[in-house]
Amino acid sequence: MKIAVLRETLEGERRVAATPETVKKFMALGANVAVEAGAGATASIADADYAAVGATVADRAATLAGAEIVLGVQGPSADALAGVAPGAWLVAGLNPFADRARIDGYAAAGLEALAMEFMPRITRAQSMDILSSQSNLAGYKAVLDAAGVYGRAFPMMMTAAGTVSAARVFVMGVGVAGLQAIATARRLGAQVSATDVRSATREQIQSLGAKPIFVENVAGIEGEGSGGYAGEMSPEYQAAQAELVSGHIAKQDIVITTALIPGRPAPRLISAAQVASMKPGSVIVDLAVEAGGNVEGAVAGEVVVVNGVSIVGYRNVASRLAADASALFSRNLYNFLNAFWDKEAGKPVLDAEIGDAIRLTQGGKVVNARLLG
Structure with a gap:
């Protein structure tokens, strides 16, 4: 069994899909x-x-030649996998909803593409969940980025020259990323609220x-808690929220939004009017x-300033902590x-529960129910 580890080519992607630690374990x-x-x-x-742990380091063609499993952080194009035999596994974050043409390319190439972000939110798969590790x-x-842009201190400071008030931080969306944002802002001494x-x-x-x-007292989301994710909010809930x-955000110094709905555009949480209600700085x-x-006026990859309010829209935030993100990924x-490693077969053999959930392509076809429905 040969496992190939690719160098990422997407602009801004700094992570890698295997470290010397995991290479050593694969070889074991x-x-x-x-x-x-x-x-x-x-x-x-x-x-x-x-090389020190026994891996072969080579160019892409030699790395892929004869590989039965290809590991990546983000899925390359099918053309970039030329030389991989039909039936080989591609194991990576594949962003299936956003780039269906690339998934079709994997099918045409005969690859078995396994999307790690489709990993079920079940107990036995927690250690395999790339969304959780990277969102954390x-x-x-996000809090450190906010602190870098914010022109003031986070904690309350009592000095001979007077008192510096604690920053007010509001976290919107309390999944893995939101919970870590709350904890980090608290450690920095901020006054934190969340929804x-x-x-x-x-x-x-x-x-x-x-x-x-x-x-309070308003019907919430459809399918609340399904799979550990939020669903789409009812119109009544959206209006009440x-x-x-609007009343709370105008008093905040920093707001961090984290809300995502799998397979759909991110919900709009903050309008231009709400941005305008915030204090300059x-x-x-x-x-x-x-x-x-989540924020009207946010621009991917940029920090924009609207009426004195900075809206930070960095891409691929986990990749900006590349060493730790790579270790976890x-x-x-x-x-x-x-x-799923079968010692007798000398390769992993998937079961139906997880295999059917993450397998996008097999036998030249797209087979995942979430892409066919």
């Missing part, structure tokens, strides 16, 4: 590992570090020492900007393949 399973030269450079991993880092980095459409998150917010801001948020970080954005991939 009996696999041979080939790493494309320079694959780990932007994550502070030298080619020599891979994104939530942390979510899922009522079950109230206790989580409180457990981190933040104040929950919730719409907009009214509640305030900061909004939109972690959903690449999915259409690569462990997710190893945990996945190791969980």
Whole structure:
């Protein structure tokens, strides 16, 4: 069994799909590992570090030749996988809803494409969940990005020259990223509040020492809590939330939005009028900007200033912590393949529960129900 690890080519992508730690573990399973030269450079991993644990470091063509499993952070084009035999696995974050033509290309090439972001939210798959591991880092980095743009201190400071008030931070969307944002802002000394459409998150917010801001007595989302994700809000809930948020957001110094709905554009949480209600010098970080954005006026890849309010729309936030993000991502991939490794076959063999959930293409066809429905 040969496992190939590719160098990422997407602009701004600094992560790598395997580290020397996971390469060593794959080799302990009996696999041979080939790493494309320079694959780990932007994550502070030298080619020599891979070679030191027994990996072969080569150009892309040699890396892919004979590979039965190809690992990536983001899925390359089918053309970039030339030389891979039909039936080989491509294991990566494949962004299936946004680029269907690329998925069709995998099918045409005979690849078995496995989308790691489709991993079910079940107990035994937690260690394989790339969305959780990367969102955790994104939530942390969002607060640091906000602090870097915000022109004031986070904690309350009592000095001989007077008192500096604590920053007010409001987190909208309390999934993995939101919870880490709350915890990080609290550690920096901010006064933190948070909201979510899922009522079950109230206790989580409180457990981190933040104040929950919730719409009361209004029907919430459709399919609340399904798969651990939020669904789409009812019109009544959207109106009530907009009214509640408008009053609260005007008092905040920093707002971090994290709301995503799988397979759909990110919900709009903050309007231009709400942005205008904030004080000059305030900061909004939109972690959903690449999915259409939670904030009106946010621009992917840019920091824009509207009426003195900075709207931060950095892309691929987890990648901006490339070393740690790569370490976690690569462990997710190893945990996945190791969980299904059949020693007698010398390769992983998927079961139906997880295989059917993450398999996009097989036998020259697109087979995933979420893409066919």
